[in-house]
Every structure is written in structure tokens, then in C-alpha cells.
Amino acid sequence: DVKVTQSSRYLVKRTGEKVFLECVQDMDHENMFWYRQDPGLGLRLIYFSYDVKMKEKGDIPEGYSVSREKKERFSLILESASTNQTSMYLCASRTPDRDGTEAFFGQGTRLTVV
């Protein structure tokens, strides 16, 4: 089974802290994604990565950065956490395929910024 593992299920951080969310996948997938999920807004793409050291901004990159030094790991960084970044964060990975390959998701990290 494909496994996408996010390092924490729940996190509580203070305003202004630098926050790292880690995601690891074990299926050698080229693409990795970070989304945030908010009620009524669905999933919004923050950043995605085509391959190692390659990244592209999604729809809401402000206040976030990412790092992908190894193929299996994709980190989301909140440079200076703010209360409006309180959300559920979902990581996903996949290998792109002409037949529309599915994305596999981690269980999510619920981040609260106080």
C-alpha cells in the first residue's frame, strides 16, 4: 500500500513561530502537494513539487515556503505563523500518468496558531 505520512496529527504553535510540517511518501512518487482544508472552502493548493528541488506556487502561497531536498520528503514551512493559518493541512503525492493517476493523501495535520 502507498503510504503518505505526515509527521504530526495535531500541532499548537504561537504567533510568530517558524513552523515545519513534514510529509514523507514511500512510493517513489515524482509529484508532491500541500493543501490546506477549511470549512466551506474545500482544498486549496499551497505549493506543489514536480520533482526533487522543483517547486511551483499554488493558489495561496503567501506566508508559506516549501523544501524538497529528497524525493520522498516534502516540507511545508510557515515562516512566521499567524492565527489565520490555523487550518487542516494535507499532503499528497502521485506519479503523473496519461490515465489520470490518483493522488494519495496523508491523514492531515491540524494546526492551531494561538
Added chain:
Amino acid sequence: GDSVTQMEGPVTLSEEACLTINCTYTATGYPSLFWYVQYPGEGLQLLLKATKADDKGSNKGFEATYRKETTSFHLEKGSVQVSDSAVYFCALEKNFNKFYFGSGTKLNVKP
């Protein structure tokens, strides 16, 4: 730009009722279409997909048909169970690129 619109919830049904969750999309070209399901406390998992017009995706009694003429991909099930209670997301993907998700529809099934 590309986008997905799905009906707002929550949808509340009794067990064994019929389900339809509407999904329409806007996209140029030929996207692939997906339905994902999120059970309480979990991440999203693929429910079904269709990659070209008139394809029907099916899984666990759920079905959806890719209708290019109406740009729709409605999710249907003939008889829902309590265990189907979850949030359902419609999504599209194109050119090996990023996914676009709808806002999600919460389904509550009562015994």
C-alpha cells in the same frame, strides 16, 4: 481558469435512500475527473475516476459518468449506508498538473 463546483451540504439521508451529489466543472481541453471521500479524522482517498468523455467510474456501489456535453460528473448511489457518512470531494486534473477540488459535500446517513 479551471474550476469545480459541487452542491453544498450537508446532505442528510435515511439508510437505503438514493444519493446524488452534483458536480460540474470548467476546464479547457480534456481533464480527468475524480471523486474523493474523506471519512471523519482521515485524509482523502480516491473513490472513483473517469479519464475521458462517457467513461463511467464505479466503486463500492457509487457511480459517476463523465458528461462532456454538460460538463458534469455527478456522484450517485442507489442505496446508502450509515458507513457512507463522510465528506465527498469532486476534483479535476489536466496535463499531469495540479488537482482542482470542489468545496466538498458532507453526507450524513441516519439509521
